[in-house]
Every structure is written in C-alpha cells, then in structure tokens.
Amino acid sequence: MAHVFETTVLKGMALRNRFVHSATNEGMADPDDGCAGERLIRWQEQCAEGEIGLLIPGNAYVSNQGKSRPGQVGVQSDVTLPGLARMAEAVHRHGALVALQIAHAGANMYVPSETGYALGPSDMKLTELHCRAMTKDDIAQTVADFAAAAARAKKAGIDAVQLHGAHSYLISQFLSPHFNSRTDEYGGSLENRARFALEVLRAVRAAVGPDYPVLIKTNSDDYIDRGFSLDELVPYCLMLQDAGVDAIEISGGTHFSDPKYFCSRPEGTVPREQEIYFKEAAERYRREVKVPLILVGGVRTLGVAEHVVSSGLADYVAICRPLVREPNLIKRWHEGDTRRSTCISCNLCFGPVRSGEGIYCVALERQRQKGKA
Numbered sequence: 001m002a003h004v005f006e007t008t009v010l011k012g013m014a015l016r017n018r019f020v021h022s023a024t025n026e027g028m029a030d031p032d033d034g035c036a037g038e039r040l041i042r043w044q045e046q047c048a049e050g051e052i053g054l055l056i057p058g059n060a061y062v063s064n065q066g067k068s069r070p071g072q073v074g075v076q077s078d079v080t081l082p083g084l085a086r087m088a089e090a091v092h093r094h095g096a097l098v099a100l101q102i103a104h105a106g107a108n109m110y111v112p113s114e115t116g117y118a119l120g121p122s123d124m125k126l127t128e129l130h131c132r133a134m135t136k137d138d139i140a141q142t143v144a145d146f147a148a149a150a151a152r153a154k155k156a157g158i159d160a161v162q163l164h165g166a167h168s169y170l171i172s173q174f175l176s177p178h179f180n181s182r183t184d185e186y187g188g189s190l191e192n193r194a195r196f197a198l199e200v201l202r203a204v205r206a207a208v209g210p211d212y213p214v215l216i217k218t219n220s221d222d223y224i225d226r227g228f229s230l231d232e233l234v235p236y237c238l239m240l241q242d243a244g245v246d247a248i249e250i251s252g253g254t255h256f257s258d259p260k261y262f263c264s265r266p267e268g269t270v271p272r273e274q275e276i277y278f279k280e281a282a283e284r285y286r287r288e289v290k291v292p293l294i295l296v297g298g299v300r301t302l303g304v305a306e307h308v309v310s311s312g313l314a315d316y317v318a319i320c321r322p323l324v325r326e327p328n329l330i331k332r333w334h335e336g337d338t339r340r341s342t343c344i345s346c347n348l349c350f351g352p353v354r355s356g357e358g359i360y361c362v363a364l365e366r367q368r369q370k371g372k373a
Ligand SMILES: Cc1cc2nc3c(=O)[nH]c(=O)nc-3n(C[C@H](O)[C@H](O)[C@H](O)COP(=O)(O)O)c2cc1C
Pocket: 022, 023, 024, 025, 026, 058, 059, 101, 164, 166, 167, 217, 251, 263, 296, 297, 298, 299, 318, 319, 320, 321, 322, 347, 349, 350, 353, 359
C-alpha cells in the first residue's frame, strides 16, 4: 500500500514524499522581463523548507505573446536563466525538487500586447484584447516557443517541466470546442483539438531529450457550455500517454466557467467540505491510463491525502491554496500535528496575483490585522 510520506522516483526524480505544490502564478516576478528575484525565490524556498516533495512554480510564459498577468514569471528568453537557476538551487538546498509550469495564455491575456492583440485558436474576445485566430505559422512558432522554454528550464537546473494544459490557457483553449471553432486539422474532433497539445509535447520532448521529465496539467471538464468534458478525458490522456508524457495532473474548470466549479472565483467554489474535487475523473483515469497521476483540488486534511494514495486513486497529491496560507503545512503534518489546513478556500489570494502585488494569504493577513492570528 502506498503512503504519502514515502519516497518515490518519478521519471528519474527522487521525491521525498508524494506531495506536490500545484502550480501557482505568484505574481512576484519582474513586471518587465519576468525574471525571478529574491522575493519570489524566497517564497519558493519557504515551501521547500516546509518539506514539499515537488514544487511547481509558475505558470511561466513561453513568449511575450503568451504572457497572461503582470508579475508573472517568464521563461521566454535567456535573460530569465540566472533567476531560475537561483530558484532551483534554493529549492534543492532544502531537499525538494522543482518542475516549472510553462504556459501560453492564448486569448486569456490581461497585459498589454506588443502586437496589439491576443492569439488563440479562434477569433474571440475574453479580455480587453481582441484575440485573433492563429495561423499555421503562429502555431508552429508557438510550438517552437514551448520547446525553447523547456530547454531553457532544463539549462537553468530545473528538474522538470509541466505544460499548462488546463484552466483555459492556450492548450486548453485548443482542446475545448467552447473556445476552438476551427474547421482545419486543429478543430472539430477530439483528435484534431488535441493536435496542438501533442505537437507541443513532442517538440518539448525533442528539445529536452528522452530522460527529462515532462508533465502536463489538464482539465477533466471545463464545466462550460460546449466545453471539453469528462467523457473526453480518458481518450485524451491515452493520446498523451502514447506521446510519452511522464505524469498527468488532473484539474478542472476555466476562468469563464460557472464560478461554482472553479477555484478562482471568490463568490463560490465546490463546497468547502468536499475534498478531492475531481475524484470521479481520477477514478475513470485509473481504470485505463497507466501514466502516474497527480490529483489536485480541495485537499485539506492529511487523512484525505493518505486515502488518495493508499486507495490508489492517485500517485501524488497536489495542493495549492493551503500552502499559500501555510508554506510549512507538509512539515507540520509530518511532525505529527495533523490538524486540518486552516485555508478556508476563500480565493482572496487571487487578488494580489492579479494586481501584480504578489501572492499572500489575504484572509490570514486580515486576521493578523484584527489581532486574531
Ligand atoms: C492564486 C492562485 C494562482 C494559481 N495559479 C495557477 C497557475 O498558474 N497554474 C495552474 O495550473 N493552476 C493555478 N492555480 C490553481 C491551483 O494550482 C489548483 O489547481 C487549485 O487552487 C486547486 O487546488 P487547491 O484546492 O489545493 O487550492 C492557481 C490557484 C490560485 C489560488
């Protein structure tokens, strides 16, 4: 039976436990060039000190055209290499490994665009910027940008990359009929909508070589009208498996879905008491897909985390918001203080990310100001 605190090897990465810090746009990087500075590095270091097994910073934009938010970390040019290298060293010093999430925002762009528009699978307008449908040349360039970004991460000493294929970022936009109305070989059938993801995956693999871990985070359901849906999850993941992905993280929802289904909306989430939001998706996945599974969404107790791995529901448990509030949560649990995470899933931590102020637990800060924490 698997245990959360046992060591494992994931595609050559020796991990000290089965806890993953799910990717988090920290909004702490240099607003102009995306470089990681001392503040962002210290943030990551704290999580490593807190005994996380695998830390996933970012998402990191692969090109200026793919940047989503101010303060987002970048891996778009060699100028980012020293900061990423220092981040990797800081994390390694405390026994954790680090996988950089690499991303293109597509139509989901909230920063000024050098071109004057966003680029996505189809013409649409999700933000202030008009999104123009990508040409075949745009697609080829973007695939090449992902590959170059992954090679850069590897050069910086980062242990793995994770493709951001969830939450209505570009790969997820291509996958979703809601955002993708193309009539060429990149639109229509699941095979066509998955083509972009698979091209990115193969190009990244070619750039980093056969032994470097390449992970992906995907939606299990967009929870949106005509979106990517649970019935397509297993066939899609089998395509990723055939293309050689090393681990898949299951998530769900988009920035434009019913708020009830996406963690990013303060006005409502999946009920707080319901841990493991994507349990049904994980069960379906496990019946057919062999690639190691990372499961994220709502885990707040050690007991549930233990159950996830001991029951075989997933190989790794990913956590995000509780670690924003309490970066040493895993260490605390490991040392025997197994009280529930004090995160209330209020989503207020999105505010300082969106403004470029840099992530912190807003609820905790308010409590502190009232002298209650
Ligand atoms: C402030 C914030 C930023 C996030 N940024 C990202 C991101 O850049 N990439 C990503 O895949 N998910 C991102 N997420 C989603 C989390 O990784 C995770 O999937 C979600 O919060 C559910 O896990 P949790 O219940 O443990 O928080 C973010 C979540 C929050 C709260």
